[in-house]
Amino acid sequence: MQQSEWIYDWNVDTPPQIPPGTRVLLDDETLRDGLQNPSVFDPTIDDKIEILHLMESLGIDAVNIGLPGAGPRAVADTEALAREIATNRMRIKPNCAARTHENDIRPIVDISQRVGVAIEAATFLGSSPIRRLVEDWTVDHLERTTENAVKFAVQHGLPSMYVTEDTIRTDPETIKRLYSTAIRNGARAVVLCDTVGHATPNGAFNLVKFVINEVVEPSGEKIRVDWHGHNDRGLSIANSLAAVAAGAHQVHAAANALGERVGNTPMELMLVNLRLMGLIDRDLSHLKVYCEKVAAATKTTIPPNYPVIGHDAFRTATGVHAAAIVKAMQKQDRFLADAVYSGVPAHLFGLDQIIEIGPMSGKSNVLYWLACHQISAEDALVGRILDAAKQSARVLTDAEIRALCTEAARR
Numbered sequence: 258m259q260q261s262e263w264i265y266d267w268n269v270d271t272p273p274q275i276p277p278g279t280r281v282l283l284d285d286e287t288l289r290d291g292l293q294n295p296s297v298f299d300p301t302i303d304d305k306i307e308i309l310h311l312m313e314s315l316g317i318d319a320v321n322i323g324l325p326g327a328g329p330r331a332v333a334d335t336e337a338l339a340r341e342i343a344t345n346r347m348r349i350k351p352n353c354a355a356r357t358h359e360n361d362i363r364p365i366v367d368i369s370q371r372v373g374v375a376i377e378a379a380t381f382l383g384s385s386p387i388r389r390l391v392e393d394w395t396v397d398h399l400e401r402t403t404e405n406a407v408k409f410a411v412q413h414g415l416p417s418m419y420v421t422e423d424t425i426r427t428d429p430e431t432i433k434r435l436y437s438t439a440i441r442n443g444a445r446a447v448v449l450c451d452t453v454g455h456a457t458p459n460g461a462f463n464l465v466k467f468v469i470n471e472v473v474e475p476s477g478e479k480i481r482v483d484w485h486g487h488n489d490r491g492l493s494i495a496n497s498l499a500a501v502a503a504g505a506h507q508v509h510a511a512a513n514a515l516g517e518r519v520g521n522t523p524m525e526l527m528l529v530n531l532r533l534m535g536l537i538d539r540d541l542s543h544l545k546v547y548c549e550k551v552a553a554a555t556k557t558t559i560p561p562n563y564p565v566i567g568h569d570a571f572r573t574a575t576g577v578h579a580a581a582i583v584k585a586m587q588k589q590d591r592f593l594a595d596a597v598y599s600g601v602p603a604h605l606f607g608l609d610q611i612i613e614i615g616p617m618s619g620k621s622n623v624l625y626w627l628a629c630h631q632i633s634a635e636d637a638l639v640g641r642i643l644d645a646a647k648q649s650a651r652v653l654t655d656a657e658i659r660a661l662c663t664e665a666a667r668r
Contacts, residue, residue: 283319318507321351322338335365354381357381377417380420387426400434420485433472447483448484457492484507484508498530510527529601533601548566571599577619579621591604
């Protein structure tokens with residue numbers, strides 16, 4: 258029997274919004290935008306290099322290695338990461354953030370020349386009417402600033418990625434003027450931003466379609482369109498997928514959803530969803546290692562119920578669930594065991610289903626635990642463990658269950 262016969266999938270009951278075979282690129286913002294999260298510690302350069310190699314192992318396409326205009330430490334770390342990419346001939350492509358000012362762009366030029374690797378300059382400025390009101394900016398001023406910044410980057414040999422902040426709340430006329438100016442002066446990638454987490458999937462789709470139809474296609478140039486979203490409404494993954502459906506080529510994301518306020522689009526969940534949608538096919542067995550390394554390096558925590566990488570993502574102590582998983586395991590089919598009580602097959606991400614024993618457990622939980630630990634499932638022992646579990650307010654630890662086994666053996 259084919260796996261598709263076991264599950265009726267309403268997700269594909271109509272033609273998918275993203276056509277099969279669509280190539281989706283990912284730009285990792287963990288080491289730049291992710292570090293703007295007010296609760297994080299800036300990792301050591303050794304930690305950053307280790308995280309960079311984990312990004313490479315996951316097949317992530319691009320990485321923002323810093324904002325060197327921020328100061329000496331930022332310059333040193335950015336250069337070290339660029340050198341690591343160059344020395345190891347890594348496939349991942351570096352970019353750097355910069356305000357639309359020569360003082361921010363020049364350090365990128367210097368690092369690129371010293372290391373001998375192309376670094377895309379992601380020059381950004383605010384564009385929405387609300388931001389213009391606060392800053393007393395005119396659109397004419399933004400257009401001149403855009404022209405000068407992009408021209409400076411291109412003239413100094415940097416690939417240009419032009420970014421407007423708060424694009425999702427910017428009027429169509431300003432969007433057309435600024436992005437057209439950037440493309441006319443040599444930008445070959447444009448980034449549309451949901452800087453404050455305002456977007457819905459419809460909004461992301463509409464914005465991307467507008468820029469492609471009204472700016473990119475009329476330019477006659479080959480332009481990469483990127484989506485950069487934040488998660489204030491909890492819609493960042495849905496928005497990113499809607500942006501891809503509209504024609505965006507690359508999505509920006511950060512490990513563990515780190516970033517300003519509640520953070521960016523979570524990189525790990527983009528990888529999970531793209532894998533489950535069949536849009537990427539790569540080894541993601543290091544996904545949890547990548548997320549745990551970022552958490553440790555930034556001194557942040559991963560909630561236990563976080564999808565896929567959280568401690569509880571593939572754990573169950575519920576009797577009905579455990580019984581079904583055990584029966585599936587007895588059929589010796591890993592996909593069946595993963596799928597019967599989970600929408601995410603654990604084995605695709607180097608993980609396993611875990612059955613534990615607690616107050617909501619049944620006999621199947623105990624039998625499974627004993628079998629895994631090669632302990633004979635005597636009726637008296639099974640009953641003793643189950644009684645202890647029912648009286649507990651939480652899942653029993655392995656040490657507690659072993660103590661019960663030892664106690665029973667003495668009788």
